[in-house]
Amino acid sequence: MERLRSSDPARIADHRLLGRLGAGGMGVVYLARTPAGSLVALKVLAAEYAEDPGFRRRFSREIEVARRISSPWAVPLVGADADAEAPWLATAYVPGPSLAESVAAHGPLTERGLRVLGGRLALALGEVHRAGLVHRDLKPGNVLLAADGPRLIDFGIARAPEDSALTATGLVVGTPGYLSPEQAEGRGGQTIGPASDVFSLGCVLAFAATGRAPFGAGALDALLYRAVHDPADLDGIPPALAGLVTRCLEKDPAQRPEVGELVRQLLPGDTAEEGGEDTADLADAPAEAPAAVPADAPDDPTAPWLPEEVIRLIARSSTEALALPDIEHTEISAAAPSADASPDSGSEDGTGPQHSAPDKGRGKGQGADTAAPASGADDTLPTPADTPRPSSRRRALLLAGAGAVLAAGGGATWWAVGRDGDGSGKEPAAAASSRRPAYTVALHGDLSGDRRDTGKAQERGLRLAVAEFNARDDAPFHVDVRAVDDAGDPAAAARIAKELADDESVLAVVGPTTDTTAQSALAAYDAVLLPVVLVSPGAINLSVQGFRSLLHARLPDTLLPFYIDAFLRGTRPRKVGVVVDRAADNYGWEISSTLSRQLQTAAQPYLPRVVSAMRSGFGDAVDDLLAADTDSFAFAGLPDRGASFARTLRERGFSGARASGPALLDPLFLTEAKEAADGWTIVAPVLDATLVPETKAFADAYRERWKEAPPRYAVEAYDVTGMVLKTLADLPAKGRTRTELLAALRAVKYKGVTRTFAFQKTGLPVIDGTGGFLWRVEDGAFVYGGPAPLLV
């Protein structure tokens, strides 16, 4: 147990806090003593979440759920106040380790231990299911071990299968590694039933038997993928139990055993326990235990079910609990006679509603903002001036149908943007469109968050390509645009992807904008084989997870260092310093590992230097590298710390070659580094459309349409949209489906204005030596330097 911190209160609702048991995403769990003197685990919702009505609601649900569960194998709720300023709930304190901790430290359980564990957890789950709920987060960390059996904890995300109040479909909730395939796939609603908990129980048993999670350890998405697609790793499970565990882990929920059967199979002498919760049944069991029961049957109450070390650990924890500070005597008289520790309701209840009313009001405002993902895109859309300001819901619809709205209104410049300069035919185009079939191409982007410049550029590029297509006299169909904003939020991105996947008129998606949002959205697009073209995300990880509908249109970050290498060696350096910023995590590794490998292969002297996120500056790194005769630098990191690094180089008077990857092509780098940014060279997957002959027509049309020069990533989105539309138009009329379009795009060779697009099986672009472009910082601005050479 951790000590209390100075920021922790001394007591909460008459509970004296004794220490910290843990801290999770939503709050802190304390060890506390009730007014009546019993020890409880007291969970408090963190202040920042308590302000949010959504979290408050969720917390009250957890309380409701916990109240409804009554099983000796589930930790009981002993007190709670959802309306308190800081909502809290208290459960009985179990002085044992979690199953996760126990197995990690003391190894797997015996067959007998597994039977006790599995049988009793199944009994607890039976209670949960009888209450009409699904636990949904059964995992080793949510099973505490007591001397007499396991205790199921944490009903934080339990809910009824038909209840969608808490989480939108498409959002994965739970803990990867122990999620059922139906959870991992983000299937929502009623598909997450009791069988989902049975799957998780199978995972927990496999873990307890082998010490390994049956779908391995590692990254979230890999685990989710394996849960859906891969067989479980069941090597080492006692043969007598292997069949049952295997059945729990069936991908098809209908094939899994019900909890009742699990209880019968795991606790064969214990059937009396199935309906009731009386532990006394255990004592009766041995007498009637059939011969088939193994010698170490779980119903021998005298034999320990846990490894001895764990029993000792529990005993030690229990003893320590006894030694914890006692309640203050002056408070005893105030304590309720029952051990229920129900909080003093007077003042709490009096202030609660008054507090919560304004909170809810504020929260609603926030909720409306996030519920209107398209709101940030207002200024990108010429909404008719006389339209009354629509509600957020309607605004989203307007955005979706913007093409049609504008066509009907005969927007003055909308149609006048053909690359061939054909500005005529507004009326015919509009009229023709109504007779033609219509398909939708969606833009999924960050239109209002940190990367909104990149997202909006893509939206405008896409709209331009669609407008041009619709304006063609020979266009075989009309194309609508649906633009949706995730504001850079991964949860919103997952939700939006599901919405677009469910909109059957959408045949292709351009976006999302960032690695993070792409990561959480791609599964939903994969599930319905909706082609999704990534224009700006760069993480190679996105392309190696087997997403079938992915088309990664830009060169991933891992490949751009080929150009950085060529540029740097072109300056004939003695030694290249490669500075890797750990604050950039994977991006830093993508850049630095390829670059190091290239330098090594070229026999170019170089020196890597990894800088920890705990280091606030780069002075030491720069000094060490300069002292080691480094005369040029590559930086593998992000713009904020990149600016700090650039300033350090400038302070040291360094003026040699300095190069970095696409992350530094960000205005933030310029504003933070100021004059220290000058002289840097950046390799990025985008060009400057105003300076390339092939993209000049696009740039002119863009300026005409949007009254500004095309920003970065606009022409790239325009280009891939053109690729999608051309490919779709080339399909026979009956074959214009997502699946056919996907197959055609995967095999496409499309010569766009920026480059030729073609894709590998993984969805990565075919590597043809193009796709990297040089940018240089001059006088505080990014200046385009043409296609990056691959050879020195």
Next chain:
Amino acid sequence: MGDKGAGRRGGWRLRAAVSGTAAAVLLGGCSMGATEGAAEPGAKASGSRAPSASASGEVSAEGSEPSATPSAAPFEADPDRVPTSGTRGATLAAAIVMRPQDWGAGFEAQPLARSAEGTVAVLDEECRWQRRALPEGVLASLSLYSELPGTGKRGTVKVTAAVTVHTTVLGADDQLSETLEEPLRCPEQQVRADERIAELNSVGTPLGIRGNNYADDSIYEQGAYLTGGGKASYRWMVTRLGQVTVAVALKGAEGYTSSELEQYVTRGTTTMLDRVRFELGGGEG
């Protein structure tokens, strides 16, 4: 870089008889870097100010649990129990390090059972592992070499447990930075006269992302262990709690699956991390 380049950090390095590291991210192909790193949102497309605002936070927030699980705050040692002398540092290292019997039934000490007192392993300028005297800032470093002798179709698995006690947290953090540097600098490394490690991949996972709730920082590496004509799999995991680093290096053998081998790495790491918590008292429950 060697002594000169090492500069402020000094030239010490933790390393056992087996060693190696590598850079996480894969070129085109799919390897461990892909799966290990995938959940991490990492940099946004063209740069992000908050790379650690993890996508996986969405899920971990859901899983908050009222149980005695490690908190997301860095390890805080009890100042009274932190060693300040070499002697106490060596005692601490010896209390933490995995002994042969700790690995499980059948494990025994290798013929060379422990590292020379007062030394650490250092990857020199020629990418060869050498043992050198403890540099300033390192109180003690101890490696114990164990093995599970082969039987039948299974070869001999070799494991090394190493514990290094630094005087400061930042010093221990530097050790992990250097660990990440090594494969960038030396894609292939000489372990002994006729033993090399190659094809190295590594990924660093700080506390709070990609499910790391067990250590202040964690590096996982894998590659190939080359001996004469043979090739075995190679794993290395280095973790840090406060100013103590613990490492498990493993040389695989015929007849073992990856997950079986990784189980040993996990067992060694979690056991030693528990012992650090127990010995230094910070978050011990």
